[in-house]
Amino acid sequence: MKASHRLRLLLLLPVVTVVLLATVIVLLSLHNIRGHFATSGAAQHADLEVIARMADFSRRINEVHNATISALRGAMADNLDELQLYRQHRNIVDELEQLDGLVQQLTGSELMISANHNSAHELQEEFRAYRHSVIMATDVIAVDPQVADEFISQAAAHFREFSLYTSIVSGRLAERSQVRTTEQNALVNNALWQVLITGLLSLLLLFSVAFLVARRASTQILQIADALTTLSRSEQQEIPLPQIEAMQHGQGELAGIAGTLLKFRNAIERQRAAEQKAFELAFYDPVTGLPNRRLLAEHLEHALALGQKNNTWTALLLLDLDGFKTINDLHGHRFGDQLLAEVTGRFTAQLQDHGTLACLGGDQFVLLLDGLNGNSRDAALQARQLAKELAGCLQAPVQLQDITLYISASIGISMIQQPPELPEQPLQFAEAAMYQAKTEGRGIIRFHDAGIQQRLEERAFMELELRQAAERDELVLYYQPQVGNNDKVDGAEVLLRWQHPQRGLIPPMDFIPLAEETGLIIGIGQWVLEQACAQLAQWQQDPALAELSLAVNVSARQFSEAGFVQQVADILHATGANPHRLKLELTESTLLHNMEDTIARMQELQQLGVQFSLDDFGTGYASLQYLQRLPLDQLKIDRSFVQGLLSGDSDPAIVRAIIAMGQALHLEVIAEGVEERSQQQNLALLGCSHYQGYLFSAPVPLAHFEQWCLQHHNASQPA
Structure with missing residues (x-):
């Protein structure tokens, strides 16, 4: 052997040694994981079979229970003859025999015993008791349905008990599945660290020897590491690994490793499917899919x-x-x-x-x-x-x-x-x-709650009667005079009352809020306007009453209707009433809602000659700035301020400020709730010019009001 060859071997020996050691470590680690995956996969398959059997058991036992009850009903109603009852008895007994075998398999399974041994044993005992009661019931159902009904009642009690145990075991199965997942994740993490460390060392040494070969190998190893990371951290039920799926079609050990990872991925997916199935059995209704x-x-x-x-x-x-x-x-x-x-x-x-x-x-x-x-x-x-x-x-x-x-x-x-x-x-x-x-x-x-039920029924009954009140002529108008400083009658405020045939006169506070909520106020308000305008037209023929005006309250809902302006114009035209004698009373909440539309609507009505009064002034969010923009003719001081003048509960400066604000805007000021002459005198000293209240008259029917006006008219004439 040449020296150059020996030198090459000497240089390559450490690299080859490192590569061999790294390969051995990776192979041993993956072989260990592969064995664990195989064992886990078999256990998961067994778990899925147990869960499927439990779901099948729940469905079939429900059918048996319903069939037993149906047979009892048929026997008690004489709808089934003895032959039909005997056939149903045999079908039920055969089904119970099969279910008994299924219970034996369930309670004897490793998953159920480890999940909850006591509940599994109690499930078996309760099912045997249930089976005995059902068989006894179907035995005597043709002879004595009453005795059969007693056995079925016992069976129903056992049915509820083992249904409870089934729910408990399902919950335990879900918990055990979670424990298995945690153990498998820990195993994956350990394998991940081993593969990463070995792969990184191999990459550092192999890079100096064969860059192209090392690059390809390192890429595949990192893909395997990424796949392990995905498997350990992903919460998805289906985990896509496209790179590993492509790698398994190659050759060599890495292709085998890729195949092992895919088997492990499939095992995890089956495990999570089993967890989901167990969770659904424990917490969701199997027919509707809704929470149980x-x-x-x-x-x-x-x-x-x-x-x-x-x-x-x-x-x-x-x-x-x-x-x-x-x-x-x-x-x-x-x-x-x-x-x-x-x-x-x-x-x-x-x-x-x-x-x-x-x-x-x-x-x-x-x-x-x-x-x-x-x-x-x-x-x-x-x-x-x-x-x-x-x-x-x-x-x-x-x-x-x-x-x-x-x-x-x-x-x-x-x-x-x-x-x-x-x-x-x-x-x-x-x-x-x-x-x-x-x-x-x-x-x-x-x-x-009987009280709630009674109140709602009373409200529903009142709503129904209120809808019919106008048709039955039960709605009536009362009139309360409005006078000036010289006690001259200027007009009246129209007040709605409900003359119920059984309950008598119903005050507005008892039915106006209901009319507002239900939308009936729109039709009722139109009726009030029609009656008021018709009355103004009638008074125009009587010299003693021709100068009277009428103030009509308009609700926010009625005023905001798109056709309200045209409705008022049509009523005035149809009745022939003088629009200058009609005064619409609005509250501050009505005016402040959608200010621009409100002003435009008021201006259209004012062009017809209709006047406006701001009711209950001072109790809301009144300000000089928004009063200047509104086309008002009158301010009405709320009765709470009037009552407080003598009691000391209200500062006269507040009333004085309201009157001064009205005078500055050239508005007529009227005070409501005047009950004593001293209240009128104090208001007059503060600058108020018009009044309304029990000092002059309570709200009265039309005939009484006209008589009252004629008496005051005659009394004011010179002798």
Whole structure:
């Protein structure tokens, strides 16, 4: 061997040694990981089979339970003969025998035993007790349905127990899956460090020997390292590794390593799919995909704690489909599941993320509403409105498998502001209200709180009667005189009253807010304007009353209507009333809302001759700056300032400032709520010129007002 060859070998020997050592370390590490991946993959496959069997068990046991109840109903209703009952008995017994074998497999599986051995054993015991009760029930169902009903009641108790154990085991399966994921992530991190360190050392030495070969090798090693990093940190259920997938089609050890990484990736994806499946079994309803009772309880606990902190209300709406069991019995459980899916879709589309919608199983849905502001009445109104919307979205017929169904839901509502003594109380209260709704018919909404229910029913009843009040001529107008300093009658303010046939005369404070909320105020306000203008036109024929003006209150909602100006013009034209005798009273809140549109609308009406009075002046946000812009004719001093003149609760300087402001703007100033002559005298000294109040007259019907005006007219005439 030449010296040059030996020198070349001497130079290459360290490099070759490093390369061999690095390769051995990487291969041993990856071989170890490969073995672990294979074991983990087998365990994950077994876990998936257990979870799938558990889901199949839950579905089949529900079908057996429903079939048993259906058989009992048929026997009690004499709809099934003995032969039919015997066939159903044999089908149920055969299905229970198969389910018993499935329970043995489940409870004997390594995953369930390690997850919760006690619950697995209790599940087995409860199922055997349930099986015994069902078999006994179906044995005697043809002979004595009443005895069968007792056995079915026992079976239902065992059914609830092993359903609880099934939920507990599902939760344990999810926890165990998380532990396995943590262990695998730690293994991946360790392998990552080993590969990175070995790869970096190899790169440093190989770079000086063969740059091109080292560059290619290092690129592949870094791709493997990146893949390991992605596997250890990615939270996605599907992890794309395109570079590693391309590498596995090559040759050599790195191609084998790439294949191992892809197997590990597949194992992680299966593991996460198993976790997701276990989570869904534990917290979501399998038919509708909505949160189940367990997840709803967690959301409710959080909502109540937040509501107590923020002083807000929480509402639980329990919706039970009317006649669902009959539909299930007639068309089968698969058809019933399709119907539940359709109802879920409608509810979800209607809610649009308003609240948390859950399914308690079967045909019972629960809507959790939190953060409801205001008092109990306002919060209850919000809950009731949403309940109406949910009931409304069920009105359209359902078309399934060429069958048209018309469905409805009975809804019970419980309102909570403070955390209850027992966590299950809110749902129990909503359920009690729902059953009350069931007893009253289909599609009924009821509150658990009798006081709230009564108040809402009274409000709904009053709204219905108020809609009919105008048609029944129950709305009447009262008139309160407005006089000047010489006690000469200038006109009157028109005040609305409701003459109810049973409740008598209802004051405006009891029905005007309701009319505002429901929009009825628009029609009522138009009626008042028509009556007032008709009265002005009639007075024009009487010399003693022809100079009187009428002040009519206009609500903000009515004034903001697009056609209000034209409406007033049409009424004036139709009645022939003098527009200069019509005075519209507006509040500050009406004027300040959309100021520019308000001013334009007032100017249009003023061009017709209509006058404007600013009602309750001084109680809002009055300022000289915005008063200058408004085409007003009169300021009305609020009664609170008038009452305070004698009691000392109000500074006369405030009243003096209001009067001075009106005089500076050349506006007439009138004070309301004048009840004593001393109040009028003090107001006169401060510069007020017009008055309204009980000192002169209470609001009276039209005939009394006209008589009162004629008496004052005659008294003022010279003898």
